[in-house]
Amino acid sequence: MAGRKVLIVYAHQEPKSLNGSLKRVAVEELSKQGCSVTVSDLYAMHFEPRATRNDIVGCLHNSEEFNYGVETWEAYKRGGLSNDLIEEQKKFPLYWFSMPAIMKGWMDRVLVQGFAHEFPNCYDSGLLKDKLALFSFTTGGSREMYAKGGISGDIRYVLWPMQHGIMHFCGVKVLAPHICFAPEYVSEEKRKEMLIAWAHRLKTLWKEEPINCSPEWYFK
Ligand code: FAD
Ligand code: ZN
Secondary structure, three states: OOOOEEEEEEOOOOOOOHHHHHHHHHHHHHHHOOOEEEEEEOOOOOOOOOOOHHHOOOOOOOOOOOOHHHHHHHHHHOOOOOOOOOOEEEEEEOEOOEOOHHHHHHHHHHOOEOOOEEOOEOHHHOOOOOOEEEEEEEOOOOOOOOOOOOOOOOHHHHHHHHHHHHHHHHOOEEOOOEEEOOHHHOOHHHHHHHHHHHHHHHHOHHHOOOOOOOHHHHHO
16 A cells, blocks of 8 residues: 555564565565555664663753663653654564564664553553554464464464553554464475465555454463
8 A cells, every 4th residue: 555654673684584585575565565665674783672771862860760761751752762663564583482682672662651652541542553563473383383282382372462562552553463383394385385475465464454452362
């Protein structure tokens, strides 16, 4: 859809990886649709994942005792922080049932109070409520391992903190995740199919309804 702004937050070190290919497919397809696509390639940017007092420009609100959440909130209000967050997609390998540290650092530092949420403006009234998020990631474990009753548990348990705790908390609506299970352990042919399926999904992405992001979606 023309005019849509898409931010791809990409966290993989290797352009030749499957995640690298998934990212390329998304950039091509979404650009072809007329979206304006921006990629934050976190490793290439040497993105700083640590949330430190360097994130606050100028004087601290309380220089006696540093509180990152309060300081970034205050700094945001006086225009001291980055506000380049737009619609987003996330591409990354699953690390320890979560996202890579560099991407978690992006969340920690970008989604500050005042910009993304400001109690009681959270969940459905979070400040980013006109935006959509989609988590695209790969796993080491197979689909069977991540099935309900499988040894790793339902993959949806893993998504709870990312989709509900972070995105929904900030008001962002969540599209169904896109998961490529165990690309390292399937055939070349299967991997090609994964990329085709992703390209295919992107063609009708903007017609999709967000998931019902409530505890039932994850744990029922
Ligand atoms: P790659 O190994 O880069 O890709 C697989 C293959 O696809 C490669 O041979 C590549 O050449 C090939 N390929 C690339 N492009 C194409 C193309 N266009 N067509 C065909 N083939 C192509 N996994 C879990 O399940 N749970 C965990 O908790 C977990 N924790 C981890 C923690 C750490 C610190 C690390 C390092 C890994 C962890 N893993 C875990 C595994 C990790 O999720 C997988 O290794 C990762 O998802 C694989 O994706 P990749 O893009 O790196 O694959
Ligand atoms: Zn939710």
